[in-house]
Amino acid sequence: MFKYGKRVLLLIYAALIIVPLTMVVFTSFKSTQNFYHNPIGIPEPFIVDNYVAMFERANMFTYFKNSVIVTASTIIIVLILASMISYCIMRLKGWKGNLLYSFFILGMMLPAQVNMIPLYGIVSKLGLTNSRIGLILVSSTAFLSVAVYIIGGYMKTLSHEMIEASSIDGASEWQIYTRIALPLSAPAMATAAIFVFVMVWNDLLYPLLFITDNALKTMPLALLDFQGEYLTNYPMIFAGVLIASIPVVIAYLFLQKYFVAGMTAGATKG
Amino acid sequence: MARVLLEKIRKNYGDFEAVKGIDLEIHDGEFVVLVGPSGCGKSTTLRMIAGLEEISGGSLYIGDRLVNDVPPKDRDIAMVFQNYALYPHMNVWENMAFGLKLRKLPKEEIEKRINEAAKILGLENQLTKKPGQLSGGQRQRVALGRAIVREPKVFLMDEPLSNLDAKLRVQMRTEISKLSQRLGVTVVYVTHDQTEAMTMGDRIVVMKDGIIQQVGTPEEVYHSPDNLFVAGFIGSPAMNFIKGKIAKNASGVFFVAEPGIKLELTEKQAETMVNKGFADKEIILGVRPEFFTVKPADNKINAVLDVVENMGSEYYVYFSNLANQDIVARLQFEKTPHTGEKLELGVVMERVHFFDPATEKVIR
Numbered sequence: 001m002f003k004y005g006k007r008v009l010l011l012i013y014a015a016l017i018i019v020p021l022t023m024v025v026f027t028s029f030k031s032t033q034n035f036y037h038n039p040i041g042i043p044e045p046f047i048v049d050n051y052v053a054m055f056e057r058a059n060m061f062t063y064f065k066n067s068v069i070v071t072a073s074t075i076i077i078v079l080i081l082a083s084m085i086s087y088c089i090m091r092l093k094g095w096k097g098n099l100l101y102s103f104f105i106l107g108m109m110l111p112a113q114v115n116m117i118p119l120y121g122i123v124s125k126l127g128l129t130n131s132r133i134g135l136i137l138v139s140s141t142a143f144l145s146v147a148v149y150i151i152g153g154y155m156k157t158l159s160h161e162m163i164e165a166s167s168i169d170g171a172s173e174w175q176i177y178t179r180i181a182l183p184l185s186a187p188a189m190a191t192a193a194i195f196v197f198v199m200v201w202n203d204l205l206y207p208l209l210f211i212t213d214n215a216l217k218t219m220p221l222a223l224l225d226f227q228g229e230y231l232t233n234y235p236m237i238f239a240g241v242l243i244a245s246i247p248v249v250i251a252y253l254f255l256q257k258y259f260v261a262g263m264t265a266g267a268t269k270g
Numbered sequence: 271m272a273r274v275l276l277e278k279i280r281k282n283y284g285d286f287e288a289v290k291g292i293d294l295e296i297h298d299g300e301f302v303v304l305v306g307p308s309g310c311g312k313s314t315t316l317r318m319i320a321g322l323e324e325i326s327g328g329s330l331y332i333g334d335r336l337v338n339d340v341p342p343k344d345r346d347i348a349m350v351f352q353n354y355a356l357y358p359h360m361n362v363w364e365n366m367a368f369g370l371k372l373r374k375l376p377k378e379e380i381e382k383r384i385n386e387a388a389k390i391l392g393l394e395n396q397l398t399k400k401p402g403q404l405s406g407g408q409r410q411r412v413a414l415g416r417a418i419v420r421e422p423k424v425f426l427m428d429e430p431l432s433n434l435d436a437k438l439r440v441q442m443r444t445e446i447s448k449l450s451q452r453l454g455v456t457v458v459y460v461t462h463d464q465t466e467a468m469t470m471g472d473r474i475v476v477m478k479d480g481i482i483q484q485v486g487t488p489e490e491v492y493h494s495p496d497n498l499f500v501a502g503f504i505g506s507p508a509m510n511f512i513k514g515k516i517a518k519n520a521s522g523v524f525f526v527a528e529p530g531i532k533l534e535l536t537e538k539q540a541e542t543m544v545n546k547g548f549a550d551k552e553i554i555l556g557v558r559p560e561f562f563t564v565k566p567a568d569n570k571i572n573a574v575l576d577v578v579e580n581m582g583s584e585y586y587v588y589f590s591n592l593a594n595q596d597i598v599a600r601l602q603f604e605k606t607p608h609t610g611e612k613l614e615l616g617v618v619m620e621r622v623h624f625f626d627p628a629t630e631k632v633i634r
């Protein structure tokens with residue numbers, strides 16, 4: 001009885017995800033008229049014009065490139081900084097490491113909307129609005145805490161004696177970091193990378209806040225342009241959404257195990 | 271190889287003093303065992319020698335060099351940890367090579383040292399395996415190998431055998447002893463197990479509450495303990511302590527205790543007791559289980575057997591009627607005795623110890 005109940009629940013849940021997703025896929029192959037006449041059904045006629053238009057008229061390549069640059073740079077910066085901070089958290093004796101760790105976790109608790117206005121003030125004073133560097137720096141700081149939470153939580157579980165053994169073996173702090181702590185934290189690093197990737201890739205808030213120049217827009221921001229004041233071109237938007245989600249889907253498929261590991265990071269060992 | 275000298279070494283954790291000013295000289299090539307109950311400061315002492323723990327006070331010399339402020343890697347030591355502390359992402363060869371590569375030794379030299387160590391430790395066929403693929407005993411050997419290839423002046427070991435099962439522990443015990451003799455290296459070895467201390471150490475350092483209780487060879491520590499703690503800690507089954515009094519009368523000097531225990535002291539003991547003013551004073555008598563006898567000529571104690579443990583070559587016998595006193599004796603019988611049997615128990619008075627109940631120090 002309970003078994004069937006669970007299955008029914010799972011089926012409903014699956015439907016909740018699959019049905020809208022199917023609609024998005026179908027719509028992206030429809031013409032606008034077809035969509036407004038028959039929003040739910042199968043595309044009639046089946047056209048790829050939306051995708052073609054995406055690249056021909058809408059500079060999709062530019063947006064895609066911008067997204068890649070911003071996301072990749074952010075991931076690199078975040079991983080370097082977060083792993084170093086995590087190393088400090090692990091190596092600091094007594095309460096100091098925990099204090100540092102808590103400080104970064106605190107950063108995770110603040111919603112981005114809270115400091116939108118002061119953040120905008122700082123970035124514009126630095127003259128970094130409408131620049132990729134500005135967006136990368138802001139994204140890096142915004143997502144650093146999550147990465148520290150994941151990587152730091154993991155490094156804290158590394159054997160203390162092993163670190164001591166390596167320092168007796170003659171390793172400097174830098175060598176312990178690069179040769180012991182980093183390679184052993186690879187799973188946590190991968191998890192953090194995926195988290196940051198998904199968040200930055202899909203992020204709308206910061207690009208919206210700092211980028212107005214069309215040539216610098218990222219994908220989520222560019223998609224916003226298809227949402228007109230009077231008429232929204234849904235087939236185009238959905239085609240864009242699908243293109244934008246391809247990298248995320250690929251990442252999920254290949255790195256699923258790290259993603260799951262990341263969800264439970266910190267759950268083991270206090 | 272080098273001597274290690276500790277002068278008034280102290281360690282404070284906040285207000286808590288874990289090591290309370292210890293003096294110890296460890297000679298070149300000596301195997302010294304720090305032993306004591308859990309929490310007595312053995313690991314802390316060892317870690318201060320290693321440089322993993324800051325020294326709160328006193329001076330530490332390795333060779334002739336003051337090393338208080340020298341980082342671990344420059345102290346020319348190697349350490350073997352309780353949990354092996356191997357690098358899980360490196361194979362056995364890389365684990366051993368790690369320290370040598372960092373010190374920029376030539377390739378051929380690294381190769382040579384690792385091959386030698388692998389041969390000594392029987393790890394030749396394991397060199398490409400990761401630690402996760404090895405058994406506990408093999409991992410411990412790799413940890414030893416990693417220390418050996420470094421060719422350090424001093425080996426430090428913190429309870430290296432306590433994660434192994436009993437049989438392997440005994441085997442590794444002899445292996446480590448042999449290895450240290452073969453390499454002629456100075457070893458400081460920490461354990462809470464007095465058997466390990468007795469069987470491995472050239473000298474034993476008995477610690478309690480951050481203070482050294484006694485330093486000596488296994489024989490000295492066993493047969494002439496300086497105080498009650500050492501007497502009770504070293505030896506298994508433990509030494510028996512009987513509270514009583516020294517009584518002097520015309521026929522001699524006696525140790526008397528309830529119920530009806532009366533033992534005549536040897537001439538030398540009698541003289542010491544009287545000279546040190548213990549006549550008619552409270553005293554604690556210490557007798558090792560093996561210094562009881564059956565069918566004695568004199569100095570008899572009437573005892574009733576309580577529990578008898580057959581150890582094969584001998585019996586551990588516990589007595590019930592010696593009120594308030596837990597007495598165990600190691601005795602030999604022709605046929606297995608039974609609970610409730612009456613027995614005349616003798617004491618080898620030449621081998622007993624007397625302790626002052628006030629200071630807990632031995633009287634001699």
Ligand SMILES: Nc1ncnc2c1ncn2[C@@H]1O[C@H](COP(=O)(O)OP(=O)(O)O)[C@@H](O)[C@H]1O
Pocket residue numbers: 283286288306307308309310311312313314315
């Ligand atoms: N980092 C620390 N902070 C506070 N107290 C400690 C610390 N390390 C050890 N101690 C205390 O110091 C004492 C000695 O510890 P240790 O040297 O590890 O004992 P053991 O003889 O069992 O190896 C213990 O009471 C322990 O609780």
Ligand SMILES: [Mg+2]
Pocket residue numbers: 312313314
């Ligand atoms: Mg210890």
